[in-house]
Amino acid sequence: MPDRWAELRGLIVGPERERIDKVERxxxxxxxxxxxxxxxxxxxxxRRAADRELGMALGPVVGEAIKVSVRRDPQPIxxxxxxxxxxxxxxxxxxxxxxxxxxxxxTLEHSFxxxxxxxxxxxxxxxxxxxxxxxxxxxxxxxxQLFLIHRESGLLxxxxxxxxxxxxPPDMVAGxxxxxxxxxxxxxxxxxxxxxxxLAMGDLTVLxxxxxxxxxxxxxxxxxxxxxxxxxxxxxxxxxxxxxxxLDRFVADGVPFEVRPELLxxxxxxxxxxxxxxxxxxxxxxxxxxxxxxLGWCAYPxxxxxxxxxxxxxxLREEPGVVVGSVGRRDGQYVVTGLRDPLAxxxxxxxxEAGLDTAVLVSHWEPYxxxxxxxxxxxxxxxxxxxxPVTLAMRGDTLAAVGVASESWMRSAQTTAAAVAGVGAVDFxxxxxxxxxAMRATADQVEQLRVEFARGDVYPVGAFRSTADSxxxxxxxLITDAGNNRREVAVEVRASTDSxxxxxxxxxxxxxxxxxxRALMIARGVPSxxxxxxxxxxxxxxxxxxxxxxxxxxxxxx
Amino acid sequence: xxxxRKVCMLGATAVGKTSLVRRFVESMFSERYQATIGVKIxxxxxxxxxxxVSLLLWxxxxxxxxxxxxxxxxxxxxGLIFVxxxxxxxxLTIARSIQESSREVVGDxxxxxxxxxxDLESEWRVxxxxxxxxxxxxxxxxxASAKDGRNVEAAFQLLxxxxxxxxx
Numbered sequence: 212m213p214d215r216w217a218e219l220r221g222l223i224v225g226p227e228r229e230r231i232d233k234v235e236r237x238x239x240x241x242x243x244x245x246x247x248x249x250x251x252x253x254x255x256x257x258r259r260a261a262d263r264e265l266g267m268a269l270g271p272v273v274g275e276a277i278k279v280s281v282r283r284d285p286q287p288i289x290x291x292x293x294x295x296x297x298x299x300x301x302x303x304x305x306x307x308x309x310x311x312x313x314x315x316x317x318t319l320e321h322s323f324x325x326x327x328x329x330x331x332x333x334x335x336x337x338x339x340x341x342x343x344x345x346x347x348x349x350x351x352x353x354x355x356q357l358f359l360i361h362r363e364s365g366l367l368x369x370x371x372x373x374x375x376x377x378x379x380p381p382d383m384v385a386g387x388x389x390x391x392x393x394x395x396x397x398x399x400x401x402x403x404x405x406x407x408x409x410l411a412m413g414d415l416t417v418l419x420x421x422x423x424x425x426x427x428x429x430x431x432x433x434x435x436x437x438x439x440x441x442x443x444x445x446x447x448x449x450x451x452x453x454x455x456x457x458l459d460r461f462v463a464d465g466v467p468f469e470v471r472p473e474l475l476x477x478x479x480x481x482x483x484x485x486x487x488x489x490x491x492x493x494x495x496x497x498x499x500x501x502x503x504x505x506l507g508w509c510a511y512p513x514x515x516x517x518x519x520x521x522x523x524x525x526x527l528r529e530e531p532g533v534v535v536g537s538v539g540r541r542d543g544q545y546v547v548t549g550l551r552d553p554l555a556x557x558x559x560x561x562x563x564e565a566g567l568d569t570a571v572l573v574s575h576w577e578p579y580x581x582x583x584x585x586x587x588x589x590x591x592x593x594x595x596x597x598x599x600p601v602t603l604a605m606r607g608d609t610l611a612a613v614g615v616a617s618e619s620w621m622r623s624a625q626t627t628a629a630a631v632a633g634v635g636a637v638d639f640x641x642x643x644x645x646x647x648x649a650m651r652a653t654a655d656q657v658e659q660l661r662v663e664f665a666r667g668d669v670y671p672v673g674a675f676r677s678t679a680d681s682x683x684x685x686x687x688x689l690i691t692d693a694g695n696n697r698r699e700v701a702v703e704v705r706a707s708t709d710s711x712x713x714x715x716x717x718x719x720x721x722x723x724x725x726x727x728x729r730a731l732m733i734a735r736g737v738p739s740x741x742x743x744x745x746x747x748x749x750x751x752x753x754x755x756x757x758x759x760x761x762x763x764x765x766x767x768x769x
Numbered sequence: 770x771x772x773x774r775k776v777c778m779l780g781a782t783a784v785g786k787t788s789l790v791r792r793f794v795e796s797m798f799s800e801r802y803q804a805t806i807g808v809k810i811x812x813x814x815x816x817x818x819x820x821x822v823s824l825l826l827w828x829x830x831x832x833x834x835x836x837x838x839x840x841x842x843x844x845x846x847x848g849l850i851f852v853x854x855x856x857x858x859x860x861l862t863i864a865r866s867i868q869e870s871s872r873e874v875v876g877d878x879x880x881x882x883x884x885x886x887x888d889l890e891s892e893w894r895v896x897x898x899x900x901x902x903x904x905x906x907x908x909x910x911x912x913a914s915a916k917d918g919r920n921v922e923a924a925f926q927l928l929x930x931x932x933x934x935x936x937x
Contacts, residue, residue, distance in 0.1 A: 364775040364845025366825060382773065383797045386810040386825050393841045394806040462845060464936050465772040465822070 352433030354479050358385050359450060359470060360426040362406075364462050365389025368425065369470045371479050388417070388428055422447040424458040429478055442478055449474040516571060520545045523565035523572075530556055532581045546573045552581035554589050580632050587633030594631050595624035601642065608635030615643045646696045647761065650689055654759035657685045662728055664753040666709065667716075669723030671731070671755075679728070682757055683735030689759065690741070697764045702742045704729045706755035721746045728755040771814075771821045774932060775845050779838060779871065780852035781863035782831030785885040788915035789852060793922065794826060803830045807839050815929045822929050824848075838867055840874045848928045849880040851905075855893040855912070856886055865903035879931035880909070883924050887914040 221228075238244070259265040281288050334341045355376045359369040365388070370381035378384075392407040406421035418435065420427045420443040427447040431439070450470060451458075457468040524547060527535050532555025536548045545567075551558065558576060562569055580586075584605040591610050592603050601614035610628050621639055628637045660682050662675045671679075686702055693700045706724035708717040725744035733739045745758075778786045787800060787809070794811040802809040813824040827846070832838045843849075851868060853860040864882060882905040884895065890912070900910050911927060913920035 361845065364847075365827075366773045366775055366845070380795070380797055380812065382823065382825060383795075383810050383812055386775075386827065387798060387802070390806060390808045390810065390827070390842060393839070393844070394808075397839055397841050465774045465847060466770070467773065 352431050352435040352439070352480075354429050354431050354435075354439075356381070356430040357475055357478050358388065358426075358428040358430075359475060360385045360389060360428065361458060361462055362389075362421065362424055362426045366461070366465065368458070368461065368467070369475060371475055373479055385428075388419075389426070392419070392426075418443060420444050420447045422451045424455065425450050427475075427478070439480070442480075446474055446478050516545075516568065519565050519567040520572070523547075523561060523567045526561050526565055527558060530558075530561065531583055532556070532586055533558060533576075534579070541573070544571050544573050548575040549577070550579040551576040552586055553578055554586050555581065582633045584633075587631065591628050591631040591634055595627045597624065606638075608633065609638050610634045610636070611638040611641065613641040615645050615648050617645045646692070646698070650692055650696075650698070650761050653685060653689055653692075654761060657682055657689075657757050657759055661754045661756050662731075664706075664720075664724055664755070666711070666753065667720065669720060669727055671727060675731075679731040680735060683732050683737050686732065686737050686757070686759065687735075689761065690738075693761060699762050699764055700741060701760040701762070702732065702737065703758040703760070704732070704742060704744045704755060705746065705758060706744075707746075707752050709753050710751050718746070724753075724755045728757075732757075771823050773823050773825060774847040774929075775827065776813075776824045776848045776850060776928065777827045777829055777843050777846045777871075778850045778852060779829055779864070779867045780831055781854070781857075781860040782833040782836075784831065784852045784854040784857070784860050785915045786831065786852045787828055789883065789885055789913065789921060789924075790826060790828060791915070792918065793925070803828065808842050813925055815925050817926060817929050817933065820933070822932075824925065824929070832863055832867055838870070840870055843871055843874045846875050846878065848878060848932045849875070850924065850928060851880060851882045853882065853884050853895070854886055855884045855895050856889055858894050858899060861895055861899060861903050868904070879928060879935050881905075881924060881928050881931065882910045883913045883920075884910065885913055885915055887912040887919050888916045 237247075256265065277288065331341060353373060355373045356378055357369075357371040358367060358381060360366070361368055365386045367382040367385035370378070370385070372378050388407075391410070395401075395407055396405065406426065407419045409419060410417040414432055414434075416431045416435065418429045418431055418440065420429075420440070425447060427443055427450070429435075429439075429443055453471055453474060454468065460466070461468060524535060524538050527533050527547065527549070532552035534550040536550065538545075538547050540546065558574060559569075562572060580590075587608075588603060588605045588610070595603075597603060597612065597614070598616055598620065601612050601616050604611050604613070610631070612624075616624075621642055621644075625637050625639055628634055660678050662671045662678055662682075663673055664670070665672045686700070689700045692698075704725045706721045706728065708720045708724075710717075712720075722744070725746065729739075729742050729744055732742055778790065780786050787803070790811055790813070794813040796809075796811045798809050798811075800809055807830040809828045811826045811828060813826055815822045815824060827842055829838050829842055830836065849868075849871060851864040853864045861884075868880065882900065884900065886893075897907065901907070909927075909931070911920045911924045913924055915921065
């Protein structure tokens with residue numbers, strides 16, 4: 212019976228059984244599995260190429276395979292990456308070189324500037340490296356605006372600005388900033404938890420810190436240090452802790468709430484060490500003033516001495532009879548050399564006038580003869596020594612004399628003056644002989660005397676005798692002086708009448724009166740040869756008098 | 770006190786979303802932003818029952834065959850304004866499609882439909898029935914005109930009223 216059942220089962224399910232056995236054999240035979248998998252594997256991988264799980268599964272395997280391959284024979288890998296390794300190296304070198312150049316530039320700039328020297332001193336003083344000090348001073352930044360934004364909606368919760376910063380409508384900016392974040396997140400397939408960290412444009416950076424419900428964005432000008440990031444992180448965490456419920460309510464009803472100021476204000480840093488330094492320009496001004504004062508204090512005597520020397524030289528150049536040759540400094544002393552006429556002022560006298568210290572001056576003067584008129588005049592006066600009544604003057608190069616002098620002096624002076632340097636000619640025509648002057652004065656006295664007559668009379672009246680005596684004595688003295696000085700004297704007797712009577716009578720009276728006085732002179736010793744008579748037409752006075760003429764004797768006269 | 774609310778404007782390309790708001794809102798950003806990042810943000814202050822509401826209007830780039838609305842921009846929105854063009858029935862369909870997609874992001878929030886180009890109503894190819902057919906009730910629908918300004922203020926007022934009703 213069992214056999215019949217077995218036979219029946221074989222008839223009913225025999226074909227299926229065979230297929231099952233065949234499948235079992237396939238499953239139990241690893242060699243057959245490999246063959247099957249190898250047929251479907253490429254297509255399977257291709258189909259799941261976009262699946263990240265496949266990549267994650269294969270990643271470690273491929274990495275290990277590469278390691279094993281490189282250990283076994285690196286050449287195939289080297290060959291494979293050769294086309295890309297060259298450009299990569301070049302790019303890395305270019306980048307490193309660029310950084311190096313920038314670093315050198317920065318170092319040079321900081322090393323040779325006053326500020327750089329100050330930083331070097333600070334590095335020595337504090338024991339920090341120069342690089343650390345430069346970095347600490349270079350990291351200048353200013354947080355200009357702060358946006359606290361509801362993360363999901365982009366609605367603005369709070370906006371702060373630094374003093375003097377003009378801001379666009381912050382709620383719209385906050386919205387757009389959120390939109391940009393969403394755009395970046397969508398575009399680059401980052402997770403929802405990730406957010407925009409920063410936006411950089413030139414020296415402006417928007418640093419963004421994301422919290423679960425709030426985003427804090429700080430608009431920073433300059434280079435913010437890493438520590439500033441931490442300040443933002445702490446702020447956004449603080450807002451989350453303190454205002455979690457407010458933020459939830461805000462998105463539901465849109466009603467604004469007050470953010471605790473101490474949470475955000477630390478983020479709005481407007482000054483750092485460098486800006487403090489900049490905030491005290493008066494210190495620099497005072498330091499500069501003190502420096503200038505010190506320099507002035509030291510330099511003042513030298514400046515004064517220099518100015519005094521310049522004044523001295525200016526005076527020397529203007530001084531007649533002095534020619535300045537060279538001016539300079541040698542061994543800390545002022546030096547001046549030139550020419551000086553002995554008649555010019557002594558340059559030493561000018562030193563005191565200029566306020567110059569004689570100890571700092573060395574001067575050397577060569578004598579010379581100045582041809583300036585005043586010097587020629589002084590030189591000629593010294594040579595001819597004119598008597599007091601004589602005045603000398605220069606007209607062009609002609610020495611002219613005016614006054615009274617003896618003939619002998621004039622002769623001598625004329626010769627001497629012509630030999631004086633600068634005197635081209637001598638003009639003594641205006642000089643009077645002292646003998647002539649004296650004799651003329653005597654003659655003038657005689658001419659003042661008068662012998663008077665009675666009306667119609669030709670004989671003198673009154674004290675005519677004594678007058679006639681004086682007249683004759685003086686004429687005789689003149690005759691003597693003339694004889695001593697090669698001159699001759701001529702005497703003319705003149706007489707006048709009153710206006711009464713006719714002309715003929717008066718003519719006769721004048722002749723008679725002249726003859727009477729001439730006779731009186733001759734009677735008193737005056738040689739008759741030098742006495743002549745003449746008439747005086749002057750009417751109204753009955754008198755007679757003398758006119759004396761003194762003439763030089765002609766050459767050849769004994 | 771000014772309440773802030775985020776409102777997104779959605780619709781097909783060239784239905785007049787930007788024109789609709791251009792004359793009625795405070796703008797700071799140019800329309801280039803829509804072409805680049807797909808959104809431009811404007812502000813509209815609405816006074817309603819003694820309450821001031823500052824609407825931050827996210828004017829999203831229109832949807833068409835080539836581009837889809839970036840739904841991530843809808844996050845945090847308190848209200849939506851769908852815009853369709855009365856002369857182009859397909860824009861109603863697109864509005865409906867965007868509305869369905871938007872529910873996945875923002876859920877069921879106050880929304881109104883503005884059928885633009887009311888100044889060309891004689892040329893319209895949509896009617897009340899077709900509007901109802903895509904799920905907007907007549908009380909949430911306004912015929913407006915960006916050209917003559919008809920019902921534009923009313924549309925913002927309507928949305929703010931709905932948002933206020935929802936909040937209370």
